[in-house]
Amino acid sequence: MKSAVFAIDVGYGNTKYAYRAASGTVATGMFPSLAPLAASRSLSGYGESVLAARKVAVVCIDRVEYEVGPDVSLTAAYGKTGRALADDYVLTDNYAALLFGALHFAGVTHVERLVLGLPVHNMKKYAAALKERFAGELDFGHGRITVDKVVVIPQPLGSLVLATSTRNGGFGRDDAHLVVDVGYFTTDWVYANGFTMDDNRSGGMPGGASQIYQRIASLIARDEGEEVEDIERIDKALREQAPFFFYGKDIDLGAYVEQADPIITGVVKEMQNNVGRLPNVRSIILSGGGAALYAAAIRRAFPRVVIELIDSPCMANARGFLLVGEAGIKRERRAA
Template sequence: MKTSVFAVDVGYGNTKYAYRAASGTIASAMFPSLAPLAATRALSASGEAVLTSRNVATMMIDEVEYEVGPDVPLTAAYGNTGRALSNDFALSDNYAALLAGAIHFSEVTHIERLVLGLPVHTMHKLAEKLKERFTGKWDFGAGRVTVDKVVVIPQPLGSLVSASGNRQKEFGRDSAHLVVDVGYFTTDWVYANGFTMDDRRSGGMPGGASQIYQRIAGLLARDQDEEVEDLELIDKALRERTPFRFNGNDIDLDPYLEKSQPLITGVVKEMQNNVGQLTNARSIILSGGGAALYAPAIRRAYPRVTMEIIDAPCLANVRGFLVVGDAGLARERTREPAKA
C-alpha cells in the first residue's frame, strides 16, 4: 500500500504512528518502545488454540532479530525489556526496529514523505543522519519499504500543530505559546510565536517520566527490601491510576510519587532558566505521556498563564507530524511545473 505521508514518533516510552486512511481520516496507533531480542521458539503458536498468539513482529537489524509490537512483554527476567535510554537512541538498532515495526503494522510499503521527530537538544546532531539512514529502499525483515523523502522536526512542534486544530486565531503570528513535551526519557519545550520557533527560548534535557519511575522503584525497593525492576508496570499503574502489584500485594503509588516531586521541580527550574518569564504568552500546552506528572509543578512555576493538557497527549506529536507532512507535500506539489 502506498501513502503520501506517514508520521512516526519513536519515543523512548511508546512508538506512535499516523497516516491518512482511505476515508481521509487520521489513523493512528501506538505500542511500547520495547525491542527485546526475538525468542528462538514461539511456544504460544503451538498451544492447540489454548494459548493466544501475541501481536508482535520480528525485525532483523544487522543480522539480529528484535521483537516489537503491541503485545511485546512489559516485563522480563532481570529487567531486560529491550528499552534503550540514551541521547543517541535515534541511531540505535532498537530505534530502527521500532520504526520498521510501525510501518509493518500499518501495511504501508511505499511512503512519499516520512515525518519523524527528535528531542530539541538532539536535532542538530541527529536529523541528517536519520534522513540518510531511512531514505530510499530498505528491508528490515518484514518486506521491502520505499521512502522517497524523510523530514525531521522538533518533537514539541507536533503538539503545537495538534493544539492549534480549529483555533487558528489563537495561534497567529503575534500569539506566543510554550509547548512542553514530557516524554519517557526527555522533557522538551518550544517557545513559539505562531508557528515560528524561538531557538533561544526552546530546549530540552534528559529527565522525563522515567526518572520518576526509577525514583519510585528505588523507594519501593527500600520499603520492600527487594529490588524493583518493573519500571514498565510502574508506568502503567500511574497512567491508569491503579495499584502496583508486587509480591502479591497492591501498593498505592501516590505517596511515592509525592516523594519524587524534587526531581520534577529540578527539570521545571531548568526550563524556567531557559524560557524566562511568560508575561506575553497566551498559553502553556502540555503533551507527552508524562504530562500529568509534571503539570502541578509547571502550574506552580507559571500560576498566571493559562495551561492545558492536550487531548490524547501521547498521540499529540505524531498527529501534528502528519499535518506538517501534509502541508509540506502540498506546497511541493504546487511548485511542481505542470505536465504537458
C-alpha cells in the same frame, strides 16, 4: 499500501504512528518502545487455542532479530526488556526496529514523506543521520518498503501544530505559546510566536517520566525490601490509574509520585530559567506521555499563565507530524 505521509514518533517510552486512511480519517497506533532479542523458539502457537498468539513482529536489523509490537513483554529477567535509554538513541538498532515495526503494523509499503521527530537538543546532531538511514529502499525481513523523503522536526512542534488545528483563535503570527513535551527520557520545550520558533528560549534536557518511575521504584524497594526492576509496569499502572502489583500486594502509587516531586521541580526550574516569566505568552501547551505528572509543578512555576493539557497527549506529536507532512506536500504541489 501507499501512504502520502507517514508520521512516527519513536519515543523512549512508546512508539506512536499516524497516517491518513483510505476513508480520509487519521489512523493511529501505539506500542511500547521495547525491542528485546527475538526468542529462538515460540510456544504461543501451541495449545490448540488455549494460548493466544501475541501481536508482535520479528524485525531483522543487520542479521539480528528483534521482537516489537503491542504485546511485547513488559517484564524480563533482571530488567532486560530491550529498552534503550541513551542520548544517541536514534542511532541504535533498537530505534530502527521500532520504526520498522510501525511501518509493518500499518501495512505500508511505499511512503512519499516519512516524518520523524527529535528532542530539541539533538536536532543538529542527529537529523542528517536519520534522513540518510531511513530514505530509499528498506528491508527488515517483511518485504521491501520505499521511502521517498524523510523530514525531521523538533518533537514539540508536532504538538503545537496539532493544537492550532483544533482551536479557533489564539494562534496568530504574533501570539506566543510555550509547548512543553514531557517524554519518557527527555523533557523538551519550544517557545514560538505563531509558527516561528525562538531558538534562544527553546531547549530540552534528559529528565522525563522515566526518572519519576525510577525514583518510585527505589522508594518501593526501600519500603518492601526487594529491588523493583520492571519500571515499565510502573508506567502502565500510572497511565491506567491502577495499583502496582508487587509480590502479592496492590500498591497505591499516589504517595510515591508525591515523593518524586523534587525531581520534577528540578526539571521545571531548568526550563523556567531558560524561558523566563512568560508575561506575554497566551498559553503553555502540555503534551507527551508524562504531561500529567509534570502539570502541577508547571502550574506552580507559572501561576498566571493558562495551562492546557492537550487531548491524548501521548499521541499528540505523531498526529501533529502527520499534519506537518501533509502541509509540506501541499506546498510542493502548489509550487509545481
